[in-house]
Amino acid sequence: MHADEKNLAGDIIRMSGVNVKKCMKCGKCSATCPSLEDMDIHPHMFVSMVDEGDVKALWGSASLWKCFSCFACVERCPRGVEPAHVIEAVRNLAMSPQESNRMKPDAIPDFLKELGEAGEEVPQLLLTSAFRKYSK
Numbered sequence: 001m002h003a004d005e006k007n008l009a010g011d012i013i014r015m016s017g018v019n020v021k022k023c024m025k026c027g028k029c030s031a032t033c034p035s036l037e038d039m040d041i042h043p044h045m046f047v048s049m050v051d052e053g054d055v056k057a058l059w060g061s062a063s064l065w066k067c068f069s070c071f072a073c074v075e076r077c078p079r080g081v082e083p084a085h086v087i088e089a090v091r092n093l094a095m096s097p098q099e100s101n102r103m104k105p106d107a108i109p110d111f112l113k114e115l116g117e118a119g120e121e122v123p124q125l126l127l128t129s130a131f132r133k134y135s136k
Contacts, residue, residue, distance in 0.1 A: 005055050013050065013089075023047045030042035033067075033073055043083035064087065064094060
């Protein structure tokens with residue numbers, strides 16, 4: 001592990017407030033994840049990779065953007081580890097140098113309208129998570 005990866009792992013742990021050492025890698029969090037089929041790195045793997053300091057691989061992961069932030073993994077964990085918070089911290093760090101790429105709350109209605117016109121379905125869970133995040 002390189003020093004910069006160790007620093008990033010420390011930043012993720014601080015931002016998420018999660019004790020990644022508590023994870024026993026049982027996979028219950030991943031088993032309950034509604035977007036598991038679309039994820040290349042599962043929730044328990046995020047926690048494990050941060051614990052091991054292997055965080056560079058997380059930046060290129062499609063899973064970073066597939067997580068609904070529904071907290072099903074948080075509810076299911078028998079040890080109180082919160083994988084969704086870890087994923088959110090990684091997502092925030094990945095986005096921080098790209099501030100201009102973030103969607104502003106006012107853009108959501110137009111975005112949803114465009115998706116609807118294109119015939120694409122938007123998962124209700126995604127909408128709920130987005131409104132929860134933007135209403136803080």
